[in-house]
Amino acid sequence: MSHIQTNNNSAVLVSAAGVSKKFCRSLKRSLWYGLQDITAEAVGHNPYHDQLRSGEFWAIRDVNFDVRRGECLALIGRNGAGKTTLLRLLNGLIKPDRGQITIRGRIGALIALGAGFNPILTGRENIYVNGSVLGLSRTDVDSKVEEIIDFAELREFIDTPVRNYSSGMNVRLGFAVASTLNPDILILDEVLAVGDFVFRMKCYERVNSLMNRAAVIFVSHQPDQVRRMCTRALYLRKGQPVYQGSVHEALRLYDEEDQSRLSRQDNYIDPSFVEASVTVSNHTVEFRGPLTVTLRCHARQQYSRLLIRVLFFSSVEEVAAEWISTNHHLRYDIPANQSLSIDIPIESMGIRPGQYRVGVVVAPEDNRYYLLNLKDAAQVSINGPGNMLHVRQL
Amino acid sequence: MTDHAQESLPEVVYTPASPIEHPTRMIAAMWRDLLASRELAWRLFTRDFRAQYRQSVLGYFWAFVPPVLAALPWMFLNSQKIVNISPTGIPYPAFVMTGTMLWQTFIDALNSPLKQTAAARSMLAKINFPKEALLLAGVAEVSCNLIIRLLLLFPVLWVLDVPFHGHLAWLPLGVACLILLGMSIGLLLTPAGMLYSDVGRGISVIASFGMLLTPVVYPPPTSGVGGWLAAWNPVSPVLATTRDWMTGRDPRSPYFSVGQVRQADGLRQRLLNRSIPASELLWNRFSEETRTNLAATPANDDKAETAAKLVAALNQALASGPLIDPDRLDQLGVSPNIRAKLADSPNATQRMNLDRRWIEESFGADLAPSKGQRFWTSFWWVSGGSLAAFLVAWLLYRLAIPILVERMGG
Numbered sequence: 001m002s003h004i005q006t007n008n009n010s011a012v013l014v015s016a017a018g019v020s021k022k023f024c025r026s027l028k029r030s031l032w033y034g035l036q037d038i039t040a041e042a043v044g045h046n047p048y049h050d051q052l053r054s055g056e057f058w059a060i061r062d063v064n065f066d067v068r069r070g071e072c073l074a075l076i077g078r079n080g081a082g083k084t085t086l087l088r089l090l091n092g093l094i095k096p097d098r099g100q101i102t103i104r105g106r107i108g109a110l111i112a113l114g115a116g117f118n119p120i121l122t123g124r125e126n127i128y129v130n131g132s133v134l135g136l137s138r139t140d141v142d143s144k145v146e147e148i149i150d151f152a153e154l155r156e157f158i159d160t161p162v163r164n165y166s167s168g169m170n171v172r173l174g175f176a177v178a179s180t181l182n183p184d185i186l187i188l189d190e191v192l193a194v195g196d197f198v199f200r201m202k203c204y205e206r207v208n209s210l211m212n213r214a215a216v217i218f219v220s221h222q223p224d225q226v227r228r229m230c231t232r233a234l235y236l237r238k239g240q241p242v243y244q245g246s247v248h249e250a251l252r253l254y255d256e257e258d259q260s261r262l263s264r265q266d267n268y269i270d271p272s273f274v275e276a277s278v279t280v281s282n283h284t285v286e287f288r289g290p291l292t293v294t295l296r297c298h299a300r301q302q303y304s305r306l307l308i309r310v311l312f313f314s315s316v317e318e319v320a321a322e323w324i325s326t327n328h329h330l331r332y333d334i335p336a337n338q339s340l341s342i343d344i345p346i347e348s349m350g351i352r353p354g355q356y357r358v359g360v361v362v363a364p365e366d367n368r369y370y371l372l373n374l375k376d377a378a379q380v381s382i383n384g385p386g387n388m389l390h391v392r393q394l
Numbered sequence: 395m396t397d398h399a400q401e402s403l404p405e406v407v408y409t410p411a412s413p414i415e416h417p418t419r420m421i422a423a424m425w426r427d428l429l430a431s432r433e434l435a436w437r438l439f440t441r442d443f444r445a446q447y448r449q450s451v452l453g454y455f456w457a458f459v460p461p462v463l464a465a466l467p468w469m470f471l472n473s474q475k476i477v478n479i480s481p482t483g484i485p486y487p488a489f490v491m492t493g494t495m496l497w498q499t500f501i502d503a504l505n506s507p508l509k510q511t512a513a514a515r516s517m518l519a520k521i522n523f524p525k526e527a528l529l530l531a532g533v534a535e536v537s538c539n540l541i542i543r544l545l546l547l548f549p550v551l552w553v554l555d556v557p558f559h560g561h562l563a564w565l566p567l568g569v570a571c572l573i574l575l576g577m578s579i580g581l582l583l584t585p586a587g588m589l590y591s592d593v594g595r596g597i598s599v600i601a602s603f604g605m606l607l608t609p610v611v612y613p614p615p616t617s618g619v620g621g622w623l624a625a626w627n628p629v630s631p632v633l634a635t636t637r638d639w640m641t642g643r644d645p646r647s648p649y650f651s652v653g654q655v656r657q658a659d660g661l662r663q664r665l666l667n668r669s670i671p672a673s674e675l676l677w678n679r680f681s682e683e684t685r686t687n688l689a690a691t692p693a694n695d696d697k698a699e700t701a702a703k704l705v706a707a708l709n710q711a712l713a714s715g716p717l718i719d720p721d722r723l724d725q726l727g728v729s730p731n732i733r734a735k736l737a738d739s740p741n742a743t744q745r746m747n748l749d750r751r752w753i754e755e756s757f758g759a760d761l762a763p764s765k766g767q768r769f770w771t772s773f774w775w776v777s778g779g780s781l782a783a784f785l786v787a788w789l790l791y792r793l794a795i796p797i798l799v800e801r802m803g804g
Binding site: 023035037044049092094098106107116128135137 | 403404405406407408409410412414415433434437438441442444445448449516517518519520521522523585586589590789790793794796797798799800801
């Protein structure tokens with residue numbers, strides 16, 4: 001993202017200082033505490049702000065950050081790490097139990113797309129309702145309604161009740177309205193993954209233009225998006241800030257956590273195999289340098305003409321590159337009751353420099369099921385320049 | 395990218411502290427949000443209104459079905475003499491329909507804050523907007539339903555020969571107080587109601603039961619438990635006063651109303667007995683026609699008709715000028731209370747009220763003291779009280795919303 005520059009001269013628009021928030025796991029207790037808290041608010045003194053009552057825990061604990069205009073802060077962490085809670089705190093929907101949040105300027109959230117939509121009313125009517133809920137005046141909406149309809153690509157359906165819309169159309173309309181706001185602070189919560197491919201590209205463009213002049217806070221599970229859009233990242237684990245700083249490092253830590261979750265239990269080894277493991281010739285490879293992946297296995301029965309795939313994961317779900325034996329006209333035979341070592345030579349590791357995990361899949365020729373699926377078999381890091389985003393066939 | 399205009403950006407700070415620690419700032423914020431929420435409130439109201447009627451064939455019909463249905467059984471029971479409802483002064487169908495309609499408006503207002511807040515649950519959990527919009531949209535909805543009902547009710551009143559009167563101009567004030575009272579109670583209960591569903595259920599149970607404890611289908615009783623309830627139930631004075639305005643009766647009127655007559659025949663007997671000094675004094679003020687008319691009324695005549703005749707006669711006497719003769723206070727049995735006020739040089743209206751109270755005291759067994767005056771005073775107390783309660787409830791609501799949102803989930 002070339003347009004984003006960290007500019008220390010820009011004013012801090014969002015500032016969180018020592019922000020903590022607690023929640024209660026039990027519904028019954030939480031309702032009762034709610035009643036207590038309302039009374040305490042009315043009296044003007046809440047003795048419970050600072051202490052945990054029975055059953056409560058810190059959903060967010062001691063979070064600090066500043067975001068300036070032009071910056072984009074990524075919030076990353078697993079589900080339940082407190083990202084959404086943090087966004088709700090920033091939006092003023094709930095109050096912090098400790099600390100202070102300062103918001104300067106108009107805040108716009110691309111979170112709840114289509115809030116206030118009534119399914120019986122037409123798209124056009126709902127544009128006005130949704131606009132009003134988001135704080136747009138009637139004249140604002142009047143002047144933008146045609147643009148909104150065009151952006152959502154819903155001109156034919158705009159006078160149809162929205163309950164006849166597909167979910168994609170609904171979200172498109174919601175996005176079109178919400179993105180007409182011109183906020184100083186923009187909150188994005190993975191909404192970019194809406195609609196079909198073409199619309200997604202339009203969304204990216206629109207969001208980019210909003211990001212240019214805003215302080216952005218972005219929540220996503222997609223490392224690729226984060227890497228492209230964000231200037232900094234805050235990594236939360238169970239409500240605690242684990243790391244704040246470079247996007248690269250935050251994503252690496254996040255991926256480590258993911259890996260430890262995946263562990264070996266997700267590997268699949270067919271019962272006919274006594275053992276299976278993978279090693280690599282080097283843990284560090286130059287860009288476009290060679291790498292040999294070695295599979296050691298011992299099977300009780302004989303297999304012939306097997307297919308082998310080597311996968312390079314940049315994160316848990318992202319495959320950056322793969323090598324398939326069939327592309328190289330190779331088939332492998334495994335004899336029964338014999339320890340075997342298969343070397344797979346990869347001539348050129350032409351993938352974007354970074355950390356990768358190596359996975360190996362062994363399947364029968366027709367590739368209908370796995371015999372081995374070793375997801376987290378080894379680590380390799382690629383050194384050197386280069387900036388290739390796509391999965392390449394090696 | 396340096397932006398010097400940033401200095402003028404509005405700044406909001408969120409801290410754990412309760413906004414109530416800075417009361418003036420909080421009141422300013424409430425006022426600002428109320429003003430800012432008008433447009434959104436209108437949008438939300440028109441959204442719900444359109445959606446409600448777009449998917450319905452009968453449409454506005456549903457706005458007046460509940461009060462009419464509530465009134466019908468009472469009209470039936472009363473016409474069959476299954477229940478004995480004291481005279482109402484206007485045709486009973488008109489009385490009971492205005493009553494149920496006003497009661498329904500009160501109930502609508504009572505339910506409105508909780509209903510609106512619960513319906514906006516998902517919006518509240520995701521977007522920060524002025525919550526006052528929900529309350530205002532509720533007021534708009536309640537008022538709109540009321541207007542639809544009035545449009546039906548007025549032709550009915552006209553058909554039933556209920557007089558239209560200048561007092562009708564006060565009707566907006568009456569219904570405004572009724573709505574304010576309902577909204578205040580409803581709003582006070584909303585925070586707890588959003589947490590516990592028991593509150594919503596409790597409201598609906600009490601609403602259906604409360605109609606019987608409020609002078610909706612019967613005129614306000616003047617004695618016994620009923621009288622006590624009518625005096626202390628805050629809805630009673632507001633509802634009764636508003637109904638008076640609607641049906642052409644001045645709630646402040648010093649004149650007698652038919653509802654005050656407890657025993658029509660007993661009262662007639664005592665008025666005819668001129669050995670009682672009070673009866674004699676009144677008899678002298680009756681016109682010749684009235685005297686013959688009263689004397690000729692048979693004892694077993696229709697009670698309501700007799701009561702109407704008696705009230706007309708008494709009002710004639712009241713209108714004829716000062717009744718109590720200051721020289722015969724002892725003989726006329728004037729109470730010390732009234733004597734004290736007579737000595738206080740009352741004006742014409744005050745004098746007339748004193749005369750009426752003297753008659754009420756003299757014929758206490760057959761004639762109940764007028765509720766109108768007392769209700770008139772209570773009306774203002776209740777209105778003032780509900781305004782204060784509303785402000786408190788509004789403040790509480792604002793404080794409670796973030797805590798409620800925490801428990802709503804996304």
